[in-house]
Amino acid sequence: MRAALYRRNGRASDVLEIVDLEVPDPGPGEVRVRIVTSGINPTDWKTRDGHAGRVPDGFQVPHHDGSGVVDAIGPGVDHLAPGQRVWLYLSAFGNRYGTAAEHALVPAERVVPLPDDASHELGACLGVPALTAAHCLGGDPNDLSGTTVLVAGGAGAVGHFAIELAKHAGAYVVATVSSAAKRDLAIAAGADTVVLYTDPDAVEQILAANGPVDRVVEVALADNLALDLAVVAPGATIATYAAAGELAIPASDFMVNNLSLTFTLLYGLTPEQMAAAVRWTSEAVAAGSLTALPIHPYALEQIAAAQDRVAENPVGKVLLQVGAP
Structure with a gap:
């Protein structure tokens, strides 16, 4: 061969x-x-x-x-x-x-x-993008129905599938992007609202879309953490898959609002976690989503x-x- x-x-x-x-x-x-x-x-x-x-x-x-x-x-x-x-x-x-x-x-x-x-x-x-997205979304589509999800970097590979998987599960999806061309890609993927994260009123636009968000799929945690904290609901989860370097966490903001911060690297998932991500992805593919x-x-x-x-x-x-x- x-x-x-x-x-x-x-x-x-x-x-x-x-x-x-x-x-x-x-x-x-x-x-x-x-x-x-x-x-x-x-x-x-x-x-x-x-x-x-x-x-x-x-x-x-x-x-x-x-x-x-x-x-x-x-x-x-x-x-x-x-x-x-x-x-x-x-x-x-x-x-x-x-x-x-x-x-x-x-x-x-x-x-x-x-x-x-x-x-x-x-x-x-x-593979890597869709399974990463599924795990960042919590691994179980039944938990997302009726929630609001923020996908940072909605035109990227993980962001693309995070939008589609979240919509397949019945969530309202807000995506952030960096340009008008990327806005078109996020809309094509099914995002309900797309916001340029460089806009000075990006926080207001996100909150105006469907209220505070319940879960964030984050591509640039250090750069976007302040925005994420400004738009999440109490008890929300911020899930990141691309963190690097040192990161300062405002612990009091997480504590007061009972927020969770999770990190995803596919290589370290348990067999059960991987099976859940594969199952969700396969179901969405079969549904044409x-x-x-x-x-x-x-x-x-x-x-x-x-x-x-x-x-x-x-x-x-x-x-x-x-x-x-």
């Missing part, structure tokens, strides 16, 4: 190569998937670059997310069958066969059925350029078109 891989950490153009690998056979609890589309996330290029501190064990085929068709199943796998359309998540986590190849070999629990009416592009967009992000397509041979494009933080999703549907 054709595969992209790297044998050491470093710049994309220095370490990524296209090679011929023997197609691996699935062992107990494993599934081999013929990849149609491979999705690239920031964590993919950061791991390759060495930011995660993980050195390849011989070689690493990168990329967590993707979509394709089940090619073979190992002993003990009874919820999937050869020929079934699927989407994958965290494929390269603790596993050398990610989705940047004609075949991926992954643990069966990371392979999810993809409905016939859902595109492979949508399947490859799910999730849509693909704007796509930036690349060929497998262009993986270095594709990963560099992701590092530039484009609006939309960078995908490798690997095989035929």
Whole structure:
């Protein structure tokens, strides 16, 4: 099979190569998937670059997310069958066969059925962004019905799916964005109200939309914490998935209003938490409630350029078109 891989950490153009690998056979609890589309996330290029501190064990085929068709199943796998359309998540986590190849070999629990009416592009967009969004939203759609959710960065990948998952669950969604073009994307995703967070009256606009918010999905906690605290209802939760560096917390504001602050990194979720996020995402896909992000397509041979494009933080999703549907 054709595969992209790297044998050491470093710049994309220095370490990524296209090679011929023997197609691996699935062992107990494993599934081999013929990849149609491979999705690239920031964590993919950061791991390759060495930011995660993980050195390849011989070689690493990168990329967590993707979509394709089940090619073979190992002993003990009874919820999937050869020929079934699927989407994958965290494929390269603790596993050398990610989705940047004609075949991926992954643990069966990371392979999810993809409905016939859902595109492979949508399947490859799910994974890290959609599951992160589902967990930030609390993991259970029944808890969101009738609430108000604020999604910071509504045009980003996680923000896009946070809007759609929250709407699927019956919430009123307010999204913040940085430009008029991004406002259009958030509206297309289904946000009820979209606010430019740079507006001097952004707080007033958010509160005027549907009152104080019950949950915040936050992309830039340090920058937006003051705004979040100004618009949340007592007992609200602020869930962030992209915090970095030092952060000063006004403890009294959290204490007086019984607020919660949670942090999400998919790698650390319990099996039960991950299963809940997968279940919610799958239900929303089956209902037709999730849509693909704007796509930036690349060929497998262009993986270095594709990963560099992701590092530039484009609006939309960078995908490798690997095989035929």
